[in-house]
Each structure stands twice: as structure tokens, then as C-alpha cells.
Amino acid sequence: MEAFVEAGAQVVIADLDLEHARAAADALRDRGAAEAVRCDVQDGDEVGAAVATAVAVFGSLDVMVNNAGIARDATMRRMTESQFDQVISVHLKGCWNGLRHAAAVMREQRSGSIINLSSISGKVGFVGQTNYSAAKAGIVGMTKAAAKELAHLGVRVNAVQPGLIRTAMTEAMPQHIWDTKLAEIPLQRAGEPSEVASVNLFLASDMSSYLTGTVTEVTGGRYM
Ligand SMILES: NC(=O)c1ccc[n+]([C@@H]2O[C@H](COP(=O)([O-])OP(=O)(O)OC[C@H]3O[C@@H](n4cnc5c(N)ncnc54)[C@H](O)[C@@H]3O)[C@@H](O)[C@H]2O)c1
Numbered sequence: 001m002e003a004f005v006e007a008g009a010q011v012v013i014a015d016l017d018l019e020h021a022r023a024a025a026d027a028l029r030d031r032g033a034a035e036a037v038r039c040d041v042q043d044g045d046e047v048g049a050a051v052a053t054a055v056a057v058f059g060s061l062d063v064m065v066n067n068a069g070i071a072r073d074a075t076m077r078r079m080t081e082s083q084f085d086q087v088i089s090v091h092l093k094g095c096w097n098g099l100r101h102a103a104a105v106m107r108e109q110r111s112g113s114i115i116n117l118s119s120i121s122g123k124v125g126f127v128g129q130t131n132y133s134a135a136k137a138g139i140v141g142m143t144k145a146a147a148k149e150l151a152h153l154g155v156r157v158n159a160v161q162p163g164l165i166r167t168a169m170t171e172a173m174p175q176h177i178w179d180t181k182l183a184e185i186p187l188q189r190a191g192e193p194s195e196v197a198s199v200n201l202f203l204a205s206d207m208s209s210y211l212t213g214t215v216t217e218v219t220g221g222r223y224m
Helices: 001-005 018-028 044-058 081-109 132-153 175-183 191-206
Strands: 011-015 032-036 063-065 112-117 155-162 215-218
Touching: 001 044, 001 215, 011 018, 011 044, 018 032, 032 044, 063 081, 063 191, 081 112, 081 132, 081 215, 112 132, 112 191, 155 191, 175 191, 191 215
Parallel strands: 011 032, 063 112, 112 155, 155 215
Antiparallel strands: none
16 A cells, blocks of 8 residues: 555555554554555455545546455365355455446546456465465466456456465564475565555556456465
8 A cells, every 4th residue: 555655646545444444544643644445355345445535536447456355274174164255255265346436436437457466375385275276276366367358348357376474474483484495485585565565556556558368476486
């Protein structure tokens, strides 16, 4: 969000955790326009309302980043049906809800860029992530299908596959897991959230005007 606001975008942060979204929007407000709304991406009406807020407050919807995600890691021996369903629902249905509601506005505008957050886990599959890897691979297929549906309307759809990115979630991993993952990364370090944001910003902007249906790996060369 920071990168988008720095580039002059007016943003709506839609998140299940309204306090978190409000804090993020407040931190950005001295540098630009940011609104926060509560939204469960699994609920089409709530996603529709978040999109309507963007249009009502800022006048249009030029970019949609489908970013919401959860992990419920466990090997198949231990993973419950509920853990499988939750991950599929938040990632796949959530992304689909974001796509269709954003596309409804963008098709009228005859322009727009939609960015779907996949993961390198969807390319190579990780132990303990049969739910997450499936959902993230599904997002790639969904991105390509939507890109074909929307191209003639001037709307582009692309996916991003981050690798190991230094966030609160990954910082919580034990050191030996970090060491194993770092050994697989040619650039020999984790990525920073700003390094995913700058790729998202590129895909959002006209600098990527001839890209649609693509999958960009932001992995420091891991699993190339
Ligand atoms: N951090 C990484 O290393 C990494 C790597 C690959 C892909 N990704 C993907 O990038 C995206 C962002 O990851 P992150 O590390 O910033 O995660 P994060 O946990 O910091 O942020 C995810 C956000 O999604 C929100 N959310 C969860 N369920 C929701 C729902 N039903 N409706 C609306 N919001 C919901 C959470 O409240 C949270 O604010 C995710 O899709 C994740 O799968 C992250």
C-alpha cells in the first residue's frame, strides 16, 4: 500500500481485521488518500461493497490487488477438512470475488489492472501445504481464464508468485527452517515486502500495458 500511495494512488484497504486496516490507512494518510473497510473476501456482497466504496469515495477503480490470505499448514495425515476448506475458500473464492467485482466496474471504464497474489508454493508444492499449494496453483489458472475473458475490454489480469518474504508470518519460523530455505535462494536472502510491492506497482501501471495472463516470480531465483 505504501508503494502505491507514494506513487500517487488513492487506496482502499479491505481486510477482515478492520483495526489492522484502519491503522494501515492512518499511517498512510499524511502521504495520500487511504480508506479502510472491513471485508471478508469469502463473501461476494462484502467484496462488492468494498469495490463500491472505492468508486464512491475516489470515483473509479483502476487497480485491484487480490492479496488476502491464510495458511493452515499440516500434512495430509493431520489436515482437517475444515482446514482444507478454509484455505481454498479464502484464496480461491476470495480471489474470484475480487476479480468479478473489480471486473464489473473496469469493463464499464474499459480499463483496469487486476493483480492476484499466488505463491511459489503453487508452482512447486510444499510439504504440509496440499491446501495452500492447490489454492495458489488455482489462482494461476483463474488469472489466465480471467485475462482471456477481460482482455478485449481493456482490463489486464496478472499473477505474482512471491517466495520467502520477510513478514511477521515468516519471521516466526524457527532458525533451522530459515536456513534450509535460504540455502535454496540464489540471491541468498529473503525478499522484503517492498520488493513484492514494487512488482505489483509495475503490473498496476501502464509500464506493463502489454502484459496480461502472466505469472511473475518474486523469489530471488528460487525454483526458477
Ligand atoms: N509472506 C510470504 O512469504 C508470502 C509468500 C508467498 C505468497 N504470499 C501471499 O501474499 C499474500 C499476503 O501475504 P502476507 O505475508 O502479507 O500475509 P499476512 O498474513 O501478513 O496478510 C494477509 C492479510 O489477509 C487478511 N485476511 C485473511 N483472511 C481474510 C478474509 N477472509 N478476508 C479478508 N482479509 C483476510 C488478514 O487479516 C491479513 O491482513 C497472501 O495471499 C499470501 O498467501 C506471501
